[in-house]
Amino acid sequence: MSFLDKIAAAVTPAATDDQRAEARRKIQGLAAGEDWLAMIVQQHQRIESLFDQARTAHDAAGRREAVRALAKELTGHAMAEEAIVYPVVSEDSGKTHAAMAYEEHAMTKVQLAKLERMDPMGEEWREKLDHVCSAVQQHIYQEEDSWLPDLVEKASAEDKAFLNQRYAQEYARYCD
Structure with missing residues (x-):
């Protein structure tokens, strides 16, 4: 964990499993009437599953394949959020949330690129994967707990359409 990561963790501690589960339960309720939000939640679940696949793959080829699938899914998800969702978040929910989200996406892409160049059977690879997973889990939690519910509440009918x-x-x- 870098020095900046330690400071960030002290200021905004990571959500617990229970907090993430509660946020997911609430956002799934909100997603029932919002197609765009349902897609985002489904993608979050797919991303979590791909982290698990990378973590549990038994050989180097399986781990590389899982990381490539994860990178593709994360990139498609991030690009859609950055192009479509975050501009609306910026207008309706706050520029700080949008700026933080863009930065987190960028750092995740950088870390995934590093992961692809590492020995997938090494301990350093496992540590990097866990670090990226933890950061993505926290990002997903922030979106599902506050940013996206806030957007559902504040966005106009035109913005939702x-x-x-x-x-x-x-x-x-990016993904089809």
């Missing part, structure tokens, strides 16, 4: 139409299109650009 835009999110419903464009989020799927933007995600498909």
Whole structure:
């Protein structure tokens, strides 16, 4: 853990498993009426599953394949959020949330690129994967606990229609 990571953890401690589960339960309830939000939650679940696949793969080829699938999913998800969701978050929920989200996405991409160049059977690889997973879990928690519910509450009907139409299109650009 870097010095900056330690400071960030002290200021905003990581959510517990129970807190993440409660946020997921609430966001799934909100997603029932919002197609764009349902897609985001499904992608969050897929991302979590891909971290598990990378962690449990038994050989180097399996770990590399899992990380490539994870990187593809995270990139498609991030690009759709950055292009479609975060501009609306910035307008309706706050520029600070959007700026933090963009930064977290960028750092995740950097860390995944490092992970791809490491020996997938080494301890350093496992530590890096765990570090990235922890950061992504915290990011997902922030989105599901406050940023996205806030957006559901504050976004206009026009913004929600835009999110419903464009989020799927933007995600498909990278992942279909």
